[in-house]
Amino acid sequence: MQQLLFAITTMAAGVLACVAYFYGTNWILDRIFPSKGLTGKVASRNLRITNTIRPWLFLGPAMVSLTIYLIYPVIESVWLSFHDKSGQTFVGISNFKWMINDGEFRQSIYNNFLWLLVVPAAATFFGLIIAALTDRIWWGNIAKTLIFMPMAISFVGASVIWKFIYDFRPEGSEQIGLLNALVVAFGGSPEAWMTLPFWNNFFLMVILIWIQTGFAMVILSAALRGIPEETIEAAVIDGANGLQIFFKIMIPQIWGTIAVVWTTITILVLKVFDIVLAMTNGQWQSQVLANLMFDWMFRGGGDFGRGAAIAVVIMVLVIPIMIWNIRNAAKEMEGR
Template sequence: MFYQLAAAAGFMLAGVLGCAAYFWGTSFVLDLIFPSKGKSGAVASRNLRITNAIRPWLFLAPALFALATYLIYPVFMSLWYSVHDRAGQNFVGVSNYAWMINDGEFRQSIYNNFLWLLVVPALATFFGLVIAALTDRIWWGNIAKTLIFMPMAISFVGAAVIWKFIYDFRPEGAEQIGLLNAIVVAFGAAPQAWITLPFWNNFFLMAILVWIQTGFAMVILSAALRGIPEETIEAAVIDGANGWQIFFKIMVPQIWGTIAVVWTTITILVLKVFDIVLAMTNGQWQSQVLANLMFDWMFRGGGDFGRGAAIAVVIMILVIPIMVWNIRNAAKEMKGH
């Protein structure tokens, strides 16, 4: 354990020092190529304009390289593999996409993803909004926010392990270590293997992501609520509006843009959900989702890069319109401020 922590600290330090060395080194080389000191006024001015134009791109270069390597290149390779066979060698046209349309497991995955899209963004945003409004009214609100935000610091796999103990099942008559079954047995009912119940197990898995993302929604929406002008609320109070009317008719409409950004951000995450399903059910008992199905086809059972890439393309097609809308809406929000 000590060696792992030491190695992690070493890599972090090396990364920080490497970034500092890169920024200092590139600036030094740029100033050597286009010096401004000791030059005439016209030359110095020209070199300063050139260095000022180039320097930001030098700082952006590592990020642009990483984006090109880990985002743009994989997109093109996914498109290429999606029209080739399982080994990625022979061109097969749209046969991988035709297979998807006729595959029952793919249709089940689409259906499950649709359920996740309906439930998770709505509940996470709603709970985040309610908690943000309530915690701003109590003296220990910041403590409550910290506790609710804490799941955001846990990996999805770690959260799945925690919730496995909540859903754990033991045969009837045995001591139940799962919290949910312990409560059920205490009320005299029979314990259930919750995550093996088709259809309903999707909602038990969704609860994990809602638990994680509520903290994210709460933080963003809390900041938006605090940005509402007090004058509008005071005017509503003077006009005789009650608390519910002030919240839903005065406050919510003023932060609707932020609500939409939070909703769509969680929606993008839901379309890519993978870790929770893999750790909890591995797609069994009709709980399969697109990302997990892609992983199964691409890296399991001998590996079929063509079908796996075709599923990845479908996920990308579903995510891109929401992502573009989200970015545009966020840009409008920034202009408004």
């Protein structure tokens, strides 16, 4: 109860502080450059000045926050990547040479590559199929709500849920894990799924696909509803069947949205961390880059240089996809 009251108090204080800031800064601005009650050039000049300054009063806190919590950490990470374990002694590119020769780093790159191949494609595909199907049934909105619900769960919370699905008990014991319970029910032997190298990556991917399918479904459903009815009616008149309409008429018209969804999930996959940490902690050859960075940066005494170097690699991999995503989204908005 004490924690709940503290959280509510903190949120209320934050909201009140924001209201006080915006009202206070605008009040001060109007007092410094008054326009009411004045006429002529002075009123026009003051109004022009306040109109120029006022947007920055709203943008200012966000700009400061971005600088402190985004821009500064990027610069500091790049700086630390060229330093030793303590972050004090300059070592040049030694940390990057270590990465190239480190087997665990190569394993992490390989695993991230697997995630990149499977998760964006699967989540986008399932989201597209579900979006198309739920638009055709009367209880489609209910189905969409249920499918989107995992998006409201944190990655750690989702991992806990799936721990119960993958849970393993020795043969002969009662299986509380859903997957092993089904295996035993069909006469098979229970498996410790998370300890199976290579395959455990796919079991982990299922969790992120389960979460992100709802996101893809919502975006793609909106795109499908934006397709002009005239094009579909023309295809029907020309004798096209349902599959032909879907793949040759509808998908080409929303390809830009599909690409945006795909690349958005791709960026998320490159930064995946919570699921691996909660489910396997990177054991049994399931390590990914973000988890490896966390291990080097904060565990075993910490190595700021190597941890920062891995963070820089993640950033370098994300930036081109992010730029392409933004440009693609901008082009789509211009087309509308």
